[in-house]
Amino acid sequence: MSAVLQLDDVAIRFGGVQAVGGVSCAVEAGDFVGLIGPNGAGKTTLIRIIAGLLRPDRGKVILGGIDVTGDPTSARVRCGLALTHQIVRPFREMTVLDNVVLAAGIGYTSEPLRALLHVSRRRESERAAAILASVGLAGTERKLAGALPLGQLKRLELARALAVSPKVVLLDEPLAGLNHTEASKQVETISEVHQRGITVVLVEHNLEEVMRICRRLIVLNNGIVIGDGEPREVMADPVVHDAYVGGGMVTHAEA
Numbered sequence: 001m002s003a004v005l006q007l008d009d010v011a012i013r014f015g016g017v018q019a020v021g022g023v024s025c026a027v028e029a030g031d032f033v034g035l036i037g038p039n040g041a042g043k044t045t046l047i048r049i050i051a052g053l054l055r056p057d058r059g060k061v062i063l064g065g066i067d068v069t070g071d072p073t074s075a076r077v078r079c080g081l082a083l084t085h086q087i088v089r090p091f092r093e094m095t096v097l098d099n100v101v102l103a104a105g106i107g108y109t110s111e112p113l114r115a116l117l118h119v120s121r122r123r124e125s126e127r128a129a130a131i132l133a134s135v136g137l138a139g140t141e142r143k144l145a146g147a148l149p150l151g152q153l154k155r156l157e158l159a160r161a162l163a164v165s166p167k168v169v170l171l172d173e174p175l176a177g178l179n180h181t182e183a184s185k186q187v188e189t190i191s192e193v194h195q196r197g198i199t200v201v202l203v204e205h206n207l208e209e210v211m212r213i214c215r216r217l218i219v220l221n222n223g224i225v226i227g228d229g230e231p232r233e234v235m236a237d238p239v240v241h242d243a244y245v246g247g248g249m250v251t252h253a254e255a
């Protein structure tokens with residue numbers, strides 16, 4: 001197997017806070033990785049560095065063997081990367097379908113207006129509708145995105161990520177704010193995405209679901225990796241356990 005994503009000594013500091021303190025790891029094609037850690041561990045910061053939304057102070061981000069550390073997000077998308085955000089960010093005044101069509105266009109160009117003009121409307125609409133159906137949003141195509149409840153908005157966020165035909169998706173808290181039933185459905189959808197051959201890196205606080213679906217856990221604490229490996233083994237490590245208990249977090253995985 002070859003690494004689709006590699007981090008080499010990645011670090012960033014915000015004022016007095018070393019948010020990420022030298023992270024190195026490789027994610028193999030087809031992997032399903034949970035990136036976990038207590039509040040403030042540096043997970044979102046690391047995801048933002050991988051996506052090109054933050055420039056690290058040092059270190060390298062390598063996608064599919066290409067060093068993209070100095071490249072903008074659009075170039076990384078063209079290398080096969082897609083990202084969903086912790087806070088959902090659809091274009092609320094556009095239809096659900098157009099949100100996905102637009103995201104597909106961004107795979108070709110980094111400018112949103114040109115992205116919409118670039119795509120062949122009918123072909124892309126059909127493709128967007130198929131992607132929406134694959135995440136359980138068939139029938140919502142003509143609704144305004146702003147009218148969707150949170151559970152469906154989270155699915156739309158996933159559909160927008162899939163629209164760029166990614167090799168790797170970074171999912172930042174895709175279950176946050178969802179009730180138990182919605183979270184289970186969303187997990188099933190994410191598992192289906194993975195079964196299609198897409199590599200998944202998941203940041204998530206819902207450890208019960210993380211333990212259920214991830215094949216590998218990378219644990220961050222204070223910006224450094226304190227655990228990496230098979231989920232049950234990682235969670236049994238006293239260092240990882242202490243980081244969670246010290247952070248006041250209850251892990252369902254302990255049961």
Ligand SMILES: Nc1ncnc2c1ncn2[C@@H]1O[C@H](COP(=O)(O)OP(=O)(O)OP(=O)(O)O)[C@@H](O)[C@H]1O
Nearest residue numbers: 014017018019037038039040041042043044045046
């Ligand atoms: N733009 C910023 N300016 C200053 N400090 C920041 C900034 N972004 C993050 N931080 C700090 O960096 C550290 C890591 O934050 P980050 O949001 O990456 O953690 P996290 O693991 O995603 O946390 P959570 O699970 O609570 O979302 C925290 O101490 C946070 O306050």
